[in-house]
Amino acid sequence: MAVGYAELGDGKLYYEIEGKGEMFVLCHAGFLDSRMWEAQWDAFTQYYRVLRFDMRGFGRSDPATGPISRRQDFYCLLQELGIERANVLGCSMGAEMAIDFTLEHPEMVKSLIIVSGTPGGFEMQGEPPSQVLEMLQAIEQGDLERVSKLQVHLWVDGIYRRPEQVDSDVRTRAAEMNRIAVENGTWAKADANPLNPLKPPAVSRLVEIAVPVLVICGALDHPEILRAADLLANRIKGAEKIILADTAHVPNMEKPAEFNRLVLEFLSRV
Numbered sequence: 001m002a003v004g005y006a007e008l009g010d011g012k013l014y015y016e017i018e019g020k021g022e023m024f025v026l027c028h029a030g031f032l033d034s035r036m037w038e039a040q041w042d043a044f045t046q047y048y049r050v051l052r053f054d055m056r057g058f059g060r061s062d063p064a065t066g067p068i069s070r071r072q073d074f075y076c077l078l079q080e081l082g083i084e085r086a087n088v089l090g091c092s093m094g095a096e097m098a099i100d101f102t103l104e105h106p107e108m109v110k111s112l113i114i115v116s117g118t119p120g121g122f123e124m125q126g127e128p129p130s131q132v133l134e135m136l137q138a139i140e141q142g143d144l145e146r147v148s149k150l151q152v153h154l155w156v157d158g159i160y161r162r163p164e165q166v167d168s169d170v171r172t173r174a175a176e177m178n179r180i181a182v183e184n185g186t187w188a189k190a191d192a193n194p195l196n197p198l199k200p201p202a203v204s205r206l207v208e209i210a211v212p213v214l215v216i217c218g219a220l221d222h223p224e225i226l227r228a229a230d231l232l233a234n235r236i237k238g239a240e241k242i243i244l245a246d247t248a249h250v251p252n253m254e255k256p257a258e259f260n261r262l263v264l265e266f267l268s269r270v
Helices: 032-047 070-080 091-104 130-141 144-159 168-184 187-190 223-235 256-269
Strands: 002-007 010-018 023-027 050-052 086-091 109-115 213-218 240-244
Touching: 002 070, 010 032, 010 070, 023 032, 023 091, 032 050, 032 168, 032 256, 070 091, 086 091, 091 109, 109 256, 130 144, 144 168, 168 187, 213 223, 213 256, 223 240, 240 256
Parallel strands: 023 050, 023 086, 086 109, 109 213, 213 240
Antiparallel strands: 002 010, 010 050
């Protein structure tokens, strides 16, 4: 396995590459890091050359000190590693970034897998979950432990389950990853007002995506994430959509065997 740091000029991204075959890149969620793909690593590297990395402000990458363009960081990473084209899988914020990247660099994406993702410009409807308001209050108060607990509850448990109804190992691993981003203040510094957002936003350009697309969503995720999955499947020509039962925002961590099978079956067809 190759492990290293890619230089961005104003920061470094940690990455790992293993396997042989076509390139397959994994982009993590905005409250975790590349370790969220641990249960996918051995399964995917048997068939593909797989890259996973930590975005700035997450995991072992440098902290973000101000607004950044996630898709530009991603482009620079691929350029430094000499990757001209790849299958791309993104979860949550990683999926939003992957969608933007596909629209901006369609020649570099062979297929796109969107997990628990919303396209840029997607407007949430209805009242936000109570945990969101509590989380913003905890951020203002500097209560980082409370922020992390609320994020794990919101995204790992989901709004329909209590913590004790979710695999404790999944919650513990998520909390370990999440704490780094929370302590780095990543969301407030880098993502609350991102640099150079895609214009027009992706939500109005989904019909432009011409690569094979798989949309995966957990049945217990927030209803607006499920609505976004419908939107993606309806507007992207030929897109497939799969809903995984008994999972919320990180179905790959809750049901890894089923998730891995679905992804590998999709990739075998493209």
